Amino acid sequence: MKILVPVKRVVDYNVKVRVKADGTGVETSGVKMSMNPFDEISIEEAVRLKEKGVATEVIAVSMGVAACAETIRTALAMGADRGILVESAVELQPLAVAKLMKALVDKEQPQLVILGKQAIDDDMNATGQMLAALLGWPQGTFASKIEISGDGISVTREIDGGLETLALTLPAIVTSDLRLNEPRYASLPNIMKARKKPIETMKPEDLGVDPTPRLTLVSVAEPPKRQAGKKVGSVAELVSKLRTEAKVI
Amino acid sequence: MQTYKAPLRDMQFVIHELHDSAKLTTMKGFEEVTPDLIDSILEEAAKFAESVLLPINASGDEQGCTYENGVVRTPAGFKPAYDAFRESGWTAIAADPAFGGQGLPEVVSKQVEEMLCSTNLSFSLYPGLTHGAYQAILDHASEELKQLYLPKMVDGTWSGTMCLTESHCGTDLGLLRTKAVPQPDATYKITGSKIFITAGEHDLTQNIIHLVLARLPDAPPGVKGISLFLVPKFIPDASGEPGMRNGVLCTAIEHKMGIKASSTCQMSFDDATGWLVGEPHKGLRAMFTMMNSERLSIGVQGLGIAEAAYQSAVFYAKDRIQGRSPSGTKSPGQAADPILVHPDVRRMLMTIRAYAEGCRALGGWVAQQLDQVVHADDPAVREAAEDFTALMTPIVKALFTDIGFDMASLGMQVYGGHGYVRDHGMEQYVRDARIAMIYEGTNGIQAMDLVARKLGAQDGRLLTRFFEPVAAFLAANRDDPNRDDSSLGGPSLGGMARALGHAFDTLKTTTAHITAAGQRDPEEPGAAAADYLRLFGLVALGFMWVRSAQVAQRKLPTANGDARFYQAKLHTAQFFMDRLLPQTAALAATIQSGKGSMMEMAEEMF
Ligand SMILES: Cc1cc2nc3c(=O)[nH]c(=O)nc-3n(C[C@H](O)[C@H](O)[C@H](O)COP(=O)(O)OP(=O)(O)OC[C@H]3O[C@@H](n4cnc5c(N)ncnc54)[C@H](O)[C@@H]3O)c2cc1C
Ligand SMILES: Cc1cc2nc3c(=O)[nH]c(=O)nc-3n(C[C@H](O)[C@H](O)[C@H](O)COP(=O)(O)OP(=O)(O)OC[C@H]3O[C@@H](n4cnc5c(N)ncnc54)[C@H](O)[C@@H]3O)c2cc1C
Numbered sequence: 001m002k003i004l005v006p007v008k009r010v011v012d013y014n015v016k017v018r019v020k021a022d023g024t025g026v027e028t029s030g031v032k033m034s035m036n037p038f039d040e041i042s043i044e045e046a047v048r049l050k051e052k053g054v055a056t057e058v059i060a061v062s063m064g065v066a067a068c069a070e071t072i073r074t075a076l077a078m079g080a081d082r083g084i085l086v087e088s089a090v091e092l093q094p095l096a097v098a099k100l101m102k103a104l105v106d107k108e109q110p111q112l113v114i115l116g117k118q119a120i121d122d123d124m125n126a127t128g129q130m131l132a133a134l135l136g137w138p139q140g141t142f143a144s145k146i147e148i149s150g151d152g153i154s155v156t157r158e159i160d161g162g163l164e165t166l167a168l169t170l171p172a173i174v175t176s177d178l179r180l181n182e183p184r185y186a187s188l189p190n191i192m193k194a195r196k197k198p199i200e201t202m203k204p205e206d207l208g209v210d211p212t213p214r215l216t217l218v219s220v221a222e223p224p225k226r227q228a229g230k231k232v233g234s235v236a237e238l239v240s241k242l243r244t245e246a247k248v249i
Numbered sequence: 250m251q252t253y254k255a256p257l258r259d260m261q262f263v264i265h266e267l268h269d270s271a272k273l274t275t276m277k278g279f280e281e282v283t284p285d286l287i288d289s290i291l292e293e294a295a296k297f298a299e300s301v302l303l304p305i306n307a308s309g310d311e312q313g314c315t316y317e318n319g320v321v322r323t324p325a326g327f328k329p330a331y332d333a334f335r336e337s338g339w340t341a342i343a344a345d346p347a348f349g350g351q352g353l354p355e356v357v358s359k360q361v362e363e364m365l366c367s368t369n370l371s372f373s374l375y376p377g378l379t380h381g382a383y384q385a386i387l388d389h390a391s392e393e394l395k396q397l398y399l400p401k402m403v404d405g406t407w408s409g410t411m412c413l414t415e416s417h418c419g420t421d422l423g424l425l426r427t428k429a430v431p432q433p434d435a436t437y438k439i440t441g442s443k444i445f446i447t448a449g450e451h452d453l454t455q456n457i458i459h460l461v462l463a464r465l466p467d468a469p470p471g472v473k474g475i476s477l478f479l480v481p482k483f484i485p486d487a488s489g490e491p492g493m494r495n496g497v498l499c500t501a502i503e504h505k506m507g508i509k510a511s512s513t514c515q516m517s518f519d520d521a522t523g524w525l526v527g528e529p530h531k532g533l534r535a536m537f538t539m540m541n542s543e544r545l546s547i548g549v550q551g552l553g554i555a556e557a558a559y560q561s562a563v564f565y566a567k568d569r570i571q572g573r574s575p576s577g578t579k580s581p582g583q584a585a586d587p588i589l590v591h592p593d594v595r596r597m598l599m600t601i602r603a604y605a606e607g608c609r610a611l612g613g614w615v616a617q618q619l620d621q622v623v624h625a626d627d628p629a630v631r632e633a634a635e636d637f638t639a640l641m642t643p644i645v646k647a648l649f650t651d652i653g654f655d656m657a658s659l660g661m662q663v664y665g666g667h668g669y670v671r672d673h674g675m676e677q678y679v680r681d682a683r684i685a686m687i688y689e690g691t692n693g694i695q696a697m698d699l700v701a702r703k704l705g706a707q708d709g710r711l712l713t714r715f716f717e718p719v720a721a722f723l724a725a726n727r728d729d730p731n732r733d734d735s736s737l738g739g740p741s742l743g744g745m746a747r748a749l750g751h752a753f754d755t756l757k758t759t760t761a762h763i764t765a766a767g768q769r770d771p772e773e774p775g776a777a778a779a780d781y782l783r784l785f786g787l788v789a790l791g792f793m794w795v796r797s798a799q800v801a802q803r804k805l806p807t808a809n810g811d812a813r814f815y816q817a818k819l820h821t822a823q824f825f826m827d828r829l830l831p832q833t834a835a836l837a838a839t840i841q842s843g844k845g846s847m848m849e850m851a852e853e854m855f
Contacts, residue, residue, distance in 0.1 A: 014254060027810050028810065029809040029810030029811065030808065030809060030810030030811030030812070030813075030814065031810055032257070032258070070285065070288075070289075073285070073289060074289070074292075077289065077293070185293060185296055185297050185301075185333070185337050186289075186293045186337075187336065187337040187338045188290065188293070188337060188338035188339055188341065188342060188351055189338045189341075189351065190338075191286070191289050191290055191293055192281070192286070192351060194289070195281060195283075195285075195286055228582040
């Protein structure tokens with residue numbers, strides 16, 4: 001069984017992002033970029049399935065600028081077998097990514113696609129669901145545990161108020177949540193080996209997909225600065241201020 | 250709070266932009282070491298150091314190692330961390346591929362070492378000592394011993410030690426007494442007591458391989474009669490697994506100022522079985538073949554601590570509010586301004602930063618030349634690199650470790666009283682940093698090595714390996730009026746080059762002075778040594794800073810989002826030139842005064 005895992009190159013979670021002066025987005029040049037942490041979890045899960053003998057091959061896919069190859073290398077160092085880079089100069093929105101993924105699924109015929117539940121840059125939480133719809137496959141989102149048996153997969157999901165377990169038939173889509181696993185550290189020998197694993201590069205056109213953005217970004221701005229608070233002298237003063245100034249009670 | 254993120258951007262600057270890592274792939278054995286690979290390695294090492302080693306740094310210091318009936322326990326968390334370190338393959342980074350190593354260049358492995366030292370100096374010593382022992386075995390032991398011991402030392406299942414010191418002999422190894430008696434089966438029986446043995450006993454590995462200096466029965470007295478022996482804790486059985494317990498026992502561990510999670514052991518050898526490594530009576534030389542690399546590693550300990558102290562100090566300086574900026578309130582919404590606004594706090598932070606980045610650049614240069622010594626094709630290049638590293642070794646060891654301790658203390662100062670108490674971990678850096686000035690040859694001995702041995706070696710040829718590149722750089726940059734163009738942003742390169750030029754002239758005249766004085770009076774070089782080493786070190790750091798500024802200035806116009814990094818480089822370069830390099834003048838004056846004021850006072854007056 002093949003597993004396909006998309007990995008997104010995002011601003012590292014430790015970086016304090018800065019809005020570009022012209023409000024067209026956040027500053028990414030010269031900023032440390034890393035793999036989306038949810039995608040690391042997906043790769044880890046796929047590699048564990050391979051180590052258990054359930055999966056035969058793990059393919060890491062990244063889409064975007066040429067530097068996404070580095071994100072694929074990280075996945076290869078964690079244990080993925082090969083990579084696919086879909087190079088695109090235009091910004092790739094979730095629908096375009098889902099369409100490109102669908103084309104790759106048609107080509108590679110995996111039984112399972114594990115995506116991150118969201119990417120920490122835009123927090124869209126959409127690609128996995130869109131891909132499931134495009135493929136007509138069942139989906140188990142926000143997975144905190146998965147188990148494969150025969151041609152089925154059981155997915156434990158984190159939902160409001162508790163856990164829910166779904167039984168899906170393969171092929172299927174899973175999106176990973178934080179508690180699914182704890183990703184490993186890539187070992188030094190695997191970092192070295194990752195350099196020798198193949199990465200195939202293609203363009204959206206090669207997959208017959210038009211990636212033109214459908215959503216227009218109007219502007220990006222910092223949240224308003226928090227105003228200094230006021231100290232009140234007594235409970236009575238607090239109540240009166242809440243009533244007259246804040247008008248919340 | 251001990252806070253640390255590996256300074257990856259600056260490490261990349263040093264390795265790629267300042268010391269041109271792209272050339273590595275043209276060297277034999279490094280064909281695959283591309284800049285991309287280097288970045289991946291540094292990133293993964295950073296993750297490991299930050300998330301596995303940093304969390305057990307303060308707790309390891311608090312608990313320390315414990316001793317009971319010959320058994321030493323490392324603090325909680327050390328064994329799992331060591332296992333993860335070993336399983337991730339980090340013990341093999343700089344080792345020979347023939348024995349399971351990754352054979353990566355020193356310029357890479359020394360940066361990984363820096364991260365280990367920043368996050369957990371005590372931890373770093375366990376693999377550090379193993380690597381030292383590995384190297385001595387690799388260079389001098391029989392093929393049989395290599396095959397038996399090296400693979401397990403490279404993969405970290407066995408560790409190593411270096412047993413030189415005895416209670417009556419530290420610096421002066423000629424006094425050492427441990428005996429080795431030849432046996433009919435070509436082994437030796439080793440008997441004697443060693444002290445201060447790092448990692449002599451611990452619970453991290455299945456076996457511990459001691460490299461012991463001892464005297465054969467027919468040994469001439471002094472340093473010419475010392476041989477090197479391999480003494481395993483457990484003698485490997487026929488299948489190469491740890492077998493019979495050997496006659497070596499840890500009798501106590503030291504209670505010490507810092508690096509408390511590193512065991513420092515008294516070792517007793519009682520008819521322990523050992524194997525000769527290298528030739529009889531040539532043990533000291535065998536132990537010291539890799540000295541240049543080892544001593545750079547100790548220097549890196551100082552650098553690592555300076556970096557850690559810097560980051561924690563910056564964190565606090567932004568957070569702590571106290572007093573108002575002399576130029577007017579900066580944070581009106583708060584009861585006081587962050588202490589980062591105060592000039593004196595800036596002085597402390599900039600000082601640590603300028604030294605740490607300067608040492609990283611200089612250490613990178615020396616590491617690059619260590620790689621040339623082994624991997625360059627051209628014998629002339631190898632010879633030049635050998636001269637250069639021999640010259641710079643005492644400087645990087647002593648300069649970096651002196652700086653490491655001083656910067657740990659400055660970092661603590663930024664915390665005020667909160668640095669002196671335990672809670673924030675700043676005083677740990679001060680205590681941990683202190684040892685590096687003492688072991689692997691005290692800094693006083695490093696200074697003597699520089700003035701008494703290295704300056705005169707090969708009729709001054711070693712010296713030219715540093716003087717010539719500096720002179721060439723100055724000639725190219727000092728007088729070029731275009732270099733004064735500061736419209737690129739930041740300070741003028743020409744001005745910095747001239748400041749370096751003055752300091753360099755001072756170094757040259759002082760060198761000539763010491764050489765002449767030494768011919769008149771054998772005590773003069775000793776009197777000048779420590780100050781001279783510092784003077785030399787400052788000029789070397791100054792050279793790195795001007796070169797760094799040049800790179801930064803070239804890259805700035807097209808740097809986009811990286812502009813702040815280069816701007817900060819230029820500011821820090823200017824700070825070094827203005828406020829640290831001028832110490833060279835005071836040092837020169839000190840040296841010129843000669844030995845009189847310290848040697849003339851009669852012994853009984855002390
Ligand atoms: C925590 C720790 C770990 C250690 N780990 C190891 C280890 O793993 N293996 C090992 O073998 N040893 C180890 N050592 C020992 C260490 O290398 C010695 O302490 C060091 O070599 C100095 O020797 P000493 O302590 O006997 O000092 P001494 O040699 O007595 O020196 C005392 C002072 O006199 C000065 N001095 C001595 N001789 C001269 C001279 N000729 N000219 C000018 N000044 C001189 C020294 O610079 C020093 O300031 C360790 C020590 C410590 C504290
Ligand atoms: C062991 C110990 C014993 C003590 N005993 C006593 C005691 O008996 N009684 C008592 O009252 N206190 C005592 N103290 C407190 C001690 O006096 C304070 O720690 C000290 O005054 C520094 O204050 P702070 O720790 O709040 O540091 P901070 O004031 O926060 O200073 C932090 C850093 O900022 C710098 N800084 C702050 N303001 C400025 C400024 N305006 N311009 C330039 N730099 C500035 C400081 O120099 C320092 O480097 C003790 C502290 C310790 C650790």
